[in-house]
Amino acid sequence: MEILRCEGIEKVFGKGESRTAALRGVSLSVEKGGFVAIVGASGSGKSTLLHILGSVDKPTKGTVTVDGVDLSKLDAKEAAIFRRRKVGLIYQFYNLIPTLTVEKNILMPMLLDKRKPDPVYLETIVETLGIADKLESMPSQLSGGQQQRVAIARSLIYRPAILFADEPTGNLDRKNAKEIIDLLKLSNRNWKQTILLITHDENIALEADRIVTIEDGRIVGDQKRG
């Protein structure tokens, strides 16, 4: 079952002489439960693509459909609610809210919807991610690896249709990086979580079951593995 589909995505930044085309007609389809890695050199357009797919940004041209929702038809409010409920975003620099506890950070998407979280599911996530004893801590009291686990927990709390991870290990040491990738694989396997991972590290990309290569704003390779 197809969970994500984008067709002919183009993204242009700037005007006149400073006009830069970051994406040039990208089309991609991802099946539910898939673990897709998008690889490419720095400046190839992979982060731009992820932001468009995650409704953080809008394409200059083309359509994106996630879980049956056409993102081009969403206004700012609808896009925000879509991000809250349907997608999970993980960044290289965690982007946790420094003024809230770990628990509040994880629950934030639900709190914004004034919904009560499922305590059993919350416990399962934090136990799996190894941060059950950190719930009352502040983000600044955690290591980089722990902060990224919190960011993953936050992205999973709403059981999103798809999880986008933008270089999630880029700021971590080898040991922590491996653990984070293992956790993503675990969530993919245990909860059938669809994951779209952006990385420039080929070793990490090899952990995915499909590798899409992007270069100069275009998809130049799409390889299914295993």
Added chain:
Amino acid sequence: MWKDYSKSYLKNNRASGISVMAAALTATMFVSLLCSLAYNLWVYEVEKVALHEGEWQSSPANDLQNGRVPMLFAMYLAVLAVVVLSLVFIIRNSFEVSMSARIHQFGILSSIGATPRQIRVCLLQEAAVLSLFPMILGALIGILISWGAVGAENLFAAGVAGRHQAVFHYRLSLFGFTILVSAFTVLISAWIPARKLSRMTPLEAIRDAGGFQMEKRKHSRFLAWLFGVEGELAGNALKAQRKSLRISTLSLLLSFFGFSFMLVLVTLGDISTRYTYFERYQDVWDIMITLKDTEITDFGLTKELQTVSGVSDVTVYQKAEAVTLLPVELISSELSALGGYGTVSGKAQKAGKLQVNAPIVILDDDSFLSFCSKIGAEPSLEGAVVLNQIWDSVNSNFRYPKYVPFVKESSQRTLFFQGGENGNGIEIPVLAYTQTVPALREEYQDYALVHFLPLTLWKEKAGQDWKAEADSYIRILAKERDGLLQMDSLEKEVGRIVSSQYEAVSENRIQKKLANDNLMLGMKVIMGAFCVLLAMIGIANVFFNTMGFLRQRKREFARYLSIGLTPSEMRKLFCIEALVIAGRPFLITLPLTALFAQFCVKASYLEPAVFWSEAPIFPILLFAAVTAGFVALAYYIGGKRLLQCDLNEILRNDTLV
């Protein structure tokens, strides 16, 4: 290199430059205004003393030359020091915001070898360049406002009899001093954050470790309960930024305190003057003439004044100080019941005889006789009428005094002394005792036995040794008591008659009321302008601070948006923050102002209802509304910019803060 770097930064970051310039302008304007006002006040005092004493014996200039700093001058220096210190705290923030925006850049420069001193010097040079023109402009505006204040003072006090007109003074050295103090203020303000920034390690600077973090767990229960998750986010963010917001909150708090306290005091002063002066003396005078250095015995125009058309009644009088020895058994039973003279007056009481003040009021003979008739005593020029009353300070306050008889009305004579009980005494027969005073614009001492004497008796008894006060007075009641024009023309007419032979200063009740109203208005306008200036600094600081506060938090807001906060929820967040920033100073100040007002009302023995019916609630609320409006405007502009900025660019680029 640094010059090019600064040039390029200032060119590309106009908003932060403008904020620094505005801060420097406001600071200098305030310093200049204070310097100029202090100087003019000093010159005015010197002129007044010189005019009054005809020489420079005790002038401030002489005091200064003799190494004695006059109190007023010392006070102004202290105020200037406090203001400079406050301004350092206030404008420091503008520099801090501008400098903090570049922490990352300085981290990079530091990592490639820039020394802390180079960074510090670069920042101070920028501050100097940005502040030079605003400082000169601010100094000029300050002088202009000070010139306007002196003009306004003259305008409002135009009706005050015998007032020396103030002339605006300024000198180049004062301008130099102003610029020097301002430069010191600005450079110190810039130096504090520059020092902090230059001391950061390159790694800290690149990672912006000085940014927005929270080490301890905080709860904003009230805001969370009131506004939900947005309330909690706003509350926690404000707590995390408490330090940077402290200065703006403080300046707003101080200006609001100053403004509301001043209004309360002015309102109280207004009510008090009206109650104790105009309303109390409404029916006892229309025109008052002070005869300078004139003995009542030398005045010979009483009959002529009585014949002036429009004059209903004329009383000429002079006052003299005296004491009398009062046997304790003469104290009235009512006063004894209150605990005696000592209890009521709070003065030590000797056994046997009491020495009490017995002020003498010498009335022209006709007025004295008419007073006798009025109180039912047999008219005679052979004795005195005693005002037999003393303020019952045990059961009443000065605002609404009650009186009891001072002495038993049995004594037929009073023995007066001047210069102590061993001096030459004169004995005066007592014609009558009364609780009624003649229609004079006089306030009598609270614990004294006032005696009214006819002029003839005074001439006969006082002789050469007894001295009255230097001036005599003429109190005139007019036939037409309500029209200003009639009153003015009558004052002019009697003034003309008296001035032909005596040195005299005249005033009339209606004109004095108007002059007083004008003075009060003037005081309100000048003090109000001062407070508005203070408020403007507070508001400008809150405005710039809030703008800077929002600019610094791009990344934080981008995080909110990325996890699904909708634009309307973001707006709600901004509203909550603005509400807290603007509301907190008022929530603190309003009860304190109310308590202060209540305390003042109690201390001045006013009926609370009288004050609260005239309480300056509207201007205080208006001030609150204007401040809240500016905070809201800052949030509106800052919030709009934030919501329009490129979310993914901020989230992706760690260096953009």
